[in-house]
Amino acid sequence: MRALTVRGVGVCAAGLPDWLRARRVLAGAADFERGLTSDRSLDGLPPTERRRINETSRLACLAATDALATLPAGAAIEMPAIFTSSDGDGAVLAQMLSALTRSDIVVSPTAFHNSVYNAPAGYWTIAARSTAPSTTVCADRESFAVALLEAYAQATMSEGSVLVVAVDAPFPQAIRKLGMSAAPFACAIVLDGSPGEKTGARLERWNTSHRAASAKVDDAITAAYVGNAAAAALPLLRALARREAARIEMPYLDGAALELEVVP
Amino acid sequence: MMPAHLTIVASTLTNACGVGWTAVRSALREGNSALRPFDLEWAAPVSTWIGRVPDLERVDMPEEFVRLDSRNNRLAHLSLEQDRFREAVAAAVARHGRERIGLFVGTTTSGILSTELAYRSQSGDASDPGQQRLLDRSVHNMHATTAFVRARLGLAGSAQTISSACSSSAKVFAAAARFIAAGLCDAAVVGGVDSLALSTLFGFRALDLVSAAPCRPCDVDRDGISLGEAAGFALIEPEGDGPVRMLGCGESSDAWHMSSPHPEGAGAIVAMRAALASAAIDAAAVDYVNLHGTASRANDIAEDRAITAVFGTATPVSSTKGYTGHTLGAAGITEALITTMALDGQWVPGTVNCVTVDPALRANIVRESREQRLSVAMSNSFGFGGSNCALLFGRSG
Numbered sequence: 001m002r003a004l005t006v007r008g009v010g011v012c013a014a015g016l017p018d019w020l021r022a023r024r025v026l027a028g029a030a031d032f033e034r035g036l037t038s039d040r041s042l043d044g045l046p047p048t049e050r051r052r053i054n055e056t057s058r059l060a061c062l063a064a065t066d067a068l069a070t071l072p073a074g075a076a077i078e079m080p081a082i083f084t085s086s087d088g089d090g091a092v093l094a095q096m097l098s099a100l101t102r103s104d105i106v107v108s109p110t111a112f113h114n115s116v117y118n119a120p121a122g123y124w125t126i127a128a129r130s131t132a133p134s135t136t137v138c139a140d141r142e143s144f145a146v147a148l149l150e151a152y153a154q155a156t157m158s159e160g161s162v163l164v165v166a167v168d169a170p171f172p173q174a175i176r177k178l179g180m181s182a183a184p185f186a187c188a189i190v191l192d193g194s195p196g197e198k199t200g201a202r203l204e205r206w207n208t209s210h211r212a213a214s215a216k217v218d219d220a221i222t223a224a225y226v227g228n229a230a231a232a233a234l235p236l237l238r239a240l241a242r243r244e245a246a247r248i249e250m251p252y253l254d255g256a257a258l259e260l261e262v263v264p
Numbered sequence: 265m266m267p268a269h270l271t272i273v274a275s276t277l278t279n280a281c282g283v284g285w286t287a288v289r290s291a292l293r294e295g296n297s298a299l300r301p302f303d304l305e306w307a308a309p310v311s312t313w314i315g316r317v318p319d320l321e322r323v324d325m326p327e328e329f330v331r332l333d334s335r336n337n338r339l340a341h342l343s344l345e346q347d348r349f350r351e352a353v354a355a356a357v358a359r360h361g362r363e364r365i366g367l368f369v370g371t372t373t374s375g376i377l378s379t380e381l382a383y384r385s386q387s388g389d390a391s392d393p394g395q396q397r398l399l400d401r402s403v404h405n406m407h408a409t410t411a412f413v414r415a416r417l418g419l420a421g422s423a424q425t426i427s428s429a430c431s432s433s434a435k436v437f438a439a440a441a442r443f444i445a446a447g448l449c450d451a452a453v454v455g456g457v458d459s460l461a462l463s464t465l466f467g468f469r470a471l472d473l474v475s476a477a478p479c480r481p482c483d484v485d486r487d488g489i490s491l492g493e494a495a496g497f498a499l500i501e502p503e504g505d506g507p508v509r510m511l512g513c514g515e516s517s518d519a520w521h522m523s524s525p526h527p528e529g530a531g532a533i534v535a536m537r538a539a540l541a542s543a544a545i546d547a548a549a550v551d552y553v554n555l556h557g558t559a560s561r562a563n564d565i566a567e568d569r570a571i572t573a574v575f576g577t578a579t580p581v582s583s584t585k586g587y588t589g590h591t592l593g594a595a596g597i598t599e600a601l602i603t604t605m606a607l608d609g610q611w612v613p614g615t616v617n618c619v620t621v622d623p624a625l626r627a628n629i630v631r632e633s634r635e636q637r638l639s640v641a642m643s644n645s646f647g648f649g650g651s652n653c654a655l656l657f658g659r660s661g
Contacts, residue, residue: 097383100462105308112467113523113648117406117427122649125517131534133515135435138406138425146424153442177399253423
């Protein structure tokens, strides 16, 4: 398997409002404050879309913007994007379900287009003015690892950069059985498959035949996002924040793990 | 980018026209629209026509999968039983091993209807614990149908669900081609499954996109879509045997609007040109294009502009949505496989329900099914959020 280079990382989560802060928190240089939220706005989005955007799309777009912050302006325009979510947007789903129970059944057009699974990708391509391909993949609890493998396939075949964005968020009480996140979490990572020497950590190994070790939740940060499939990225983000070599794993299909070697 | 010989080794198609290839092929051949007046027992009446799969309610799930019963999974199951498709996959498993066959399934609905009916039965009272149990994420999750299909086919390789609105199950071909080229799998099952649901019926109605009549793609009086449901699957292998090969694919984003296409079809043009470039094929070599052709006012005119920008006005094109309805997450696989059927049988399906071609459309719209020599053909799929995909197929040489 080939190696991909990390060109950018972004986060937007309760307590980890951006990568600048998250990097210090995950490296142990700053405290984890759950109440800390992002006050960033999505500057690229036209006013109509900014008014209509749903919460998971907003979090995803903020994480994506964060990941591209250190890249040349306009890098997103040509960059293919891969979005993933295990559960989708619970608030929009609840709004749709509730509208469908009314005798007159009046669905909000905005709620309907926000309920489409690729709404984050739609908003992102508008915000970034990107006509590059975007895809939206799902694999339930294993969505993040499956999205990374899609990134591997795209970046190695194109020998270019791809943006991966993962988001999940808590569901309203009435439909809590359908979404499992304890707290909102979105992250984004730019991976590059071009050959030659490059700056940035390398992701190697890409082994999917590894049996997953039993997942221990032994730190407050991981515990804060329990049930959030996008937070499967945390071990990767932690290794990148600490700039240390690490072998990490993420839940993959059939109880296996996607195993990566992080080379700083 | 594309492996040299990505062959469609086996396929199956189920939609309102019928269950399996024989029924679907003869409906298209004879010009029979399968749309019927809205008659869903579980929904408040809507003044529209639908493409409903006959007798789906009477399908039983296989015994070991009864727990995963949903309209979408029933439709997937019904489809997998047709055209000896499961046998073809079993033979591929024997050739490659179950770990080396990828699975890529497009859907927009997954089991949402089960969730809608469960929620409705609560009458808005979420505190009723007796009803709350009916909400079941094992059929609701967007990956639920893919997980069922994977278990049913006994596959253990890479798998992903693609949910990019109406381009979902076109993009499965692109993802499978990448995974095979990248060495992540040796062969792939691609497919799409989408079933009628309340969200889509009333959602599209809220956007004023649903016609009260059977949809009339490319017609001067077209006034919206007819919703449909469908499932389809294909087994693709490099160097495999079969009459049709996948030659290329192109994907793009409109970066324009969440639910309207770019008026000049800018993103569609990018996708079609990318498909031609990936196969190193000139636009003039394309003998037929199966349109996205939803019969909405905006789609058909924007797509026509894109088609004529890429191909000029001579290339024969048609929309088959008048037969099946717009099957959303299954539209990509449905129309990709109809395109392979055209290549295999050397005929072009007509644009059923189109009586008077809109004079504003400049492409060469084929109204009635006809014999035609075909070597290369394209299938277009465009979705909400500006997600575009064009697929290129050719006769095996």
